[in-house]
Structures are given as structure tokens and as C-alpha cells.
Amino acid sequence: MDYVIELLNITKEFPGIKANDNVTLKLRPQTIHAVLGENGAGKSTLMSILFGLYQPDAGQIRVRGKDVKITNPNIANDFGIGMVHQHFKLVEEFTVVENIILGLEPKNKYGTIDIKSAAEKVAEISEKYGLRVDPYAKIKDISVGMQQRVEILKMLYRDAEILIFDEPTAVLTPQEIEELLSIMKGLIKKGKSILLITHKLAEIKQVADECSVLQKGRYIGTVKVEETDERQMAEMMVGRNVSFHVDKAEAKPKEVILEVRNLTLQGNTKKPIINDVSFDVHAGEIFCVAGIEGNGQTELVELITGLKKQTGGTVKLLGSEIQNLSIRKRTEAGIGHIPEDRHKHGLVLDYTVEQNIALQTYYKEPLSKYGIINKKEVRKLSEELIERFDVRSGKGSETTARSMSGGNQQKAIIAREVSRSPMLLIAVQPTRGLDVGAIEYIHKELISERDSGKAVLLVSLELDEVLDVADRIAVMYEGEIMDTVLSKDTNENELGLMMTGSRKAGDK
């Protein structure tokens, strides 16, 4: 048996797009095969076909050498194919074991559910693959990384041999990613085969044996991972040269734009969420707040932009205190804000592109006068920004924001915020969930803002991004800034240590 799964010449068309165009994918037993592609390249469609959610228009599926038809997910399960979805499908109020047996409950002789034997089996599998999951813990009480392991256990409990991971690291911290990758390696050693859907090149390099690349629905090719490098894979994926290292000149910091002093936010717990934080951001520099998710970065930005109210401390913008001003006053004072959650804060998804472009300035001339919106001016501004920031969408200004790709949604937000030329641009995880091309674009945009003399405050969880883009880096841990370092004087190791709570050696 050469291959456990063969997807041969698969074509799938939706109205208006060819999602898969003659795609071939072959998975060797006991290997990890990565499926690489930008957002919208057709990875999800291909996996949905394998999992029986869609029927291909043309092409063949072979499982262990035999031609098969997979018309629904149950058939896929029967063939031993299991999928860990990007968004977990777990019942929060149930325990781990209850979630795992859902739909397949073992019964004892009285006809009631036999939790105990199920829990034993779960514990046994968990042990075998090094998952270390407590069968009786409730889902809502365990970390995201653990929840993902429950999803993996769910497949193993059902004797899946072929595991599909859909963007599994998108929701994990750097440490959890490491652990997941080693779990995946353990799985193939014990006889499983894995399809890994991702657009993160470093992970592929780290664990995958082979990598198949899709681009706009077309099959580009399959490479052996050990014979290639990240640059080559990126080129296959994007279809052009990609620069990984961000080219930028030395920063020339000038006057202080943002001055944060002793900022504190007391939550319901004894320990403050933000604890006595002070820092300056200068014109002409990119100042980055790094840290593991949930250490107060989100709240810090909310205090500066006015979405939350501080319990103590001051925030000065261009020398005047703004910590008690309304959100709009702060925006007008010169803050541009690319928010962390573009769907929650950044966009009104049911508004069109032009309505979203106007979101911060609709009440001012020329977009409106005497409270009446001038649609011509809104359209003019929108067309101008779409052109300048290369926002791509089906119907231009009239496209509903909801129907755009993540990268273009982000570009629309950036267009809106940057075009107002604020003195301080705050960008929170601006590249989250975006593909290489869009990331490159956004980094360039941040740097060009810096070079035009603006102050940029970047919050990021990705160490690569932190090191590449920032000029100065502050690391947050449990609501405090551990230390501030120049990016050229530090490295991933040092930052990683500070992110987990140790201060820079010899500093304090």
C-alpha cells in the first residue's frame, strides 16, 4: 500500500468560482502531509470533499487503494477518517469524556450510560499518545490547547486512522503549538497518517514530510519538505517572490507622541488586570507590546482608545491628557486604531465597504453637512481609498463587508484608519489569520507610517512579527511590563523568557 488516501484530479465548481481545479493529493501512510495555500485557495473545499460534505464534479477518491464514494461524513468515519475542525465542536458544560462519547454512548446492562468504562478507555488512549487529558474535567474549565486535544481524542476514540487537522495552531500559544506538533509526530509513530491544513510555513518545515500547494483552486505541486525551504514554499503558494524579512531603515525616533504613566485597571480579581504600566511612544518609531495572549495587552489598548475606563494613571497624547475624554474626542485628537477583532470592533459587517470607510468621519464635512450624508462624497472617498489601498471585492464600494475575505476586510480598516493620518496608529494583531501576501502588505504599511513621522503602537503575539517590524519591544506579563528592549539587541529566546514572567537578567 503506497498511499492511504488518494484524491485524484478533483474538480469542484461553485457558482462563479472553481474552488478546486484538477487537484491531486496523495497521503502516504504514517506521514504528515501538509496542504498549503492562501485564504480562499481551496484547501477547505478539498477537505470537505474528502470528509463527504461536498461531492466533487470530477475526479476520484481512493482510500487504501480502493475507489470509494464518500457521500456524507459518516461514511468518512467508517473509512477511519477524522477531522479536527478549526472551531471546536464541544459542549462547554460537559466533561471531556461526555464530549468524547457523544453520539456513541456505551451502555451498561441497565441501559444507562457507562461513563466509567468510557473514561477508562479515554484515559488509556490519552496515555498512549501522550495527551495528558483529565477525562472528568469540564470543557469550560480547560485551556484552548486542552480542548483541541479533546477533539483529537474524539477521533482516536472512534478509531480514526487518518486525521485531518484544519489550521490547528491558529488558536494556540507558542508553547501549545510546540506541544501539539510533538503530539502529531507521536501520532504518526503509532501508525496514524495526518493531513495538515495550514498557511504557516514554519510549522510545515518542522513536522511535515510532504507538502502540497494550492493556489486559487489550482494544484501547484507537491514537494518533499526536507528538500525545500520556506521561501520556495511561499513562492509556490503566492505565485511570486515574497520577502520574509521586512526591509526597513533604522528608526529615527523624535518627540514623544504617547505618554502612558502608572496606568492601572483593577478588575474583579485581587490582582489588577493592568498594573502600573508606564511607557512612551515616539514619533517615527514602531513600539511593540509583546506577550502571550491574555496578559493585559487587549485591555491596555482599550484604556488608551477609551473603550474601557482606567482605575488610575494618565495617558497623554501630544502632551495633553486624554484618559478622561470620550472615544470620539480621542479619535479626533489623533488616534487611529486597527482593532484586535475586526468583526467585533473594526467593521459593521452588514454595512457596505463605503459605509465602513466612512465609520470614523461620516459626521464631518465633506461626508455630511447639517446631519445629512452626502453619498457622492462618501463614494468618492471610498473609491479613492479602494484604489490606494488595493481593497479587492466583488462589487467595489457597494460590497457588503461580510462577503469580503479577511485580508481585504483588514485592508479596508487600515485604509480608513491610516488615511485620516493620525499621529498615533494603534494596531492590535493586525495580521492575525491573514496569508503571507496580506501580512507583507500590512507590515509595509505600518513601516511607511513610521517613516512618515507617525508613532505606531503595535500589539502582537507573533514573535517573528515582533522582531521583524518593531523598533522597541515591551513585553507584558500578567498586566505588567517586564522590560523594554530594542529589537536589534534581543532575540526570540530572551523575549520568550520574558513572556513567561522572568525579567531580563541583571536588569532588576
Add this chain to the structure above:
Amino acid sequence: MREWLKNEKTVDRIAPFVAVLFGLIVGVFLILFTKNSPIDGFKYLLQGGIGLKDGQIDNLQKIGKLLLEATPLILAGLAVGFSFRTGIFNIGVSGQMLIGGLAATVIGTQFEMARAIQVPLVIIAAGLAGALWAFIPAILKAKYKVNEVVTTIMMNYIALEVVAYFIRNIIQSPHFDTESAKVLPSATLRIEWLYNMFDRANLNIGIFISLAIAAIYAFVLNKTTFGYELKAVGHNKDASEYAGIKVNTRILQALMISGGMAGLAGVTFYLGNTDHIAIGQLPSYGFDGIVIALLGLNSAIGIILASLLLAFFNVGSGAVKANLVNNVPNQLVPMMIAVIIYFSATALLFKNFIKKLATGKKKGGAK
């Protein structure tokens, strides 16, 4: 045709018409079930609804009655639609309507002024009273995040008791315990030339009020920064807050404006359609308003059309019952309306159905 149907907006707009069509088809079966001729049924419906007899309309009374019935429906529909557009569910339109009507009735029975003063006064009073009645759930929602569905509904029952108190103690009719006195001629919304033109139908200036409010409704929501903010809040409170919009103030204003429109529905009904207010009668217009807003897709034009349709059914149902050969239950026309409501409530189903037609037999769904 197919290209045209692929447009999302077109599909949205077609769905209500399909719902109505299905309602009529069900009506055909209902009439057949009572062993009558559906053709006769619809003939009598037209006769009762718009006075169409033997292919011509010889008098405008029926149309007058239809417009009369449509007046409070339009205002109630606009009240509900306005709240829907801003993400609020105002289920208390009936109560706000009662309070608006009560305020107008008090002024219209207790004081006598020049007509040119009293008529605008009762209208303004009704609008303000409706808005004030909505203020309580509005402030609870804006300040304390209390669910407005519960509070607006409960305000309906409080409104009923308030009306009862006023009737018993202040504005009681000399002839009937449970009714208010009749509104003075100086305060009524009825006007002579309309009354004559539509052959004694009680059509009144309410119809002009409702159309004017509909025009303002469309203008505010589509053209102004205020409307832009209200809709943004309705779609996404977090993004609105991020953009510096005063979300809580807008919620408060939106619900009060909705209540104000409901209050206007009250004055048109109690000082136009009828001439008094009674104890223990919660007007059904508030709930019809929900249906109308839904069927009219919350747009001013849609709400007017849906109101006319509903009024047509309400007014025409009597003739169907009276004229069909075999006895039909009173419930026939209300059942048809219910079916239409049901289908429009499940509009999503229709949208998918239409989309399927548009894209052919293949299962749709890109990505």
C-alpha cells in the same frame, strides 16, 4: 432571469411577494374545503376590500375604509420597523398606542379650543405620550441592559390599567361605564371633505400623518448621519462604540422615537377611526405592526404596502363571509393572513428556495 435572481437584494425583495402568493394559494384550498368556489371567494374579497363589483368601482367608500384601516397599521408598522432597524424589539407598540390615544382623548374631551390649535395639540400630545411611555423600557435597556422584549410587553398591561383609571375617574362617558366620553368636534381628526369624498367612511387626516411619517422615516434612516448611527448600532454595538457613537443614547432615542410613532398611531385610531377610548381593549395594531414590519422588510414603502394588504384583508373579509353560498367560518380570512404571516416569518426558507431556482439544481454554497 437567473442572473437577476442571483442578486441578494432582489431575492430579499421578492420573498414577501412569494409569501403572499403562498398565502393566497392556501386560501384557495381553504375555500375549496368549505365547498365554495375560490373564484367567488376572491371576487367577494375584492368587492369587500376595494368595492370592485362587476369590474368597476362605483363608490369610494370601501377604498376609504381600507385607507382608514391602513392608517394606524402604517404607523404601528413604522414604529416596529424603526426599532428593528436599530436592533431593538419594541413589542410594546400597543401599549404606547393606548397611552398616546389616552393623552389625546383627555385633551380632546376635557378642553375646548379653536380647532386649528386643538388638532395639532392632540397629535403632538399623543406622540410625546407614546415616547414617554417607551422611555421606561428605553432607559432600562440603555442603562441597565434589561431585555426590552419583556419590559415593553409588560408596559402594555400597565397601559391598560392606566387607561381604565383615567376612564373611571376623569374622562368617563355619561352613558357607558367602560368608555370615555366622545371626543369633541374641535379635536377630532375627521374632516368634512374627506368624509364626503369617500362616501361617509371615517377617513381622516391620520392617513396624511402616516404617509408623512413614512417619508420622514425613510429620509432619517437613509440620508442622515443620525440614521447612519442608529443602523450601525443596530448592526454592531461594539463597532459603533469603537467609532465613537454614543450607543446608549442612540438606543434610548430609537426606542422613544418608536414609541412616539406608536403614540401617533393611537391618536389616528382613537380620534379618527373611532371617537372614544375603552377599558380593557389592547389594540391589536401593535402586534400587526410586527407582521407588517417583517413583511415590509422594515422599509417605508414596504411597510405602506404591507399595511394596505393587511387592511385589504381585514376590510374585505366580511364580504367573503356574507356572500359565499355555503357557510364559511369567520376565521377564513384571518387564517389566510396567518398563513401569509407564517410564510413571511420563515422568509429565509423562501430566500433559499428562490436562490435554488436561480442557481439551478446544483447545491449551492461557495467557499
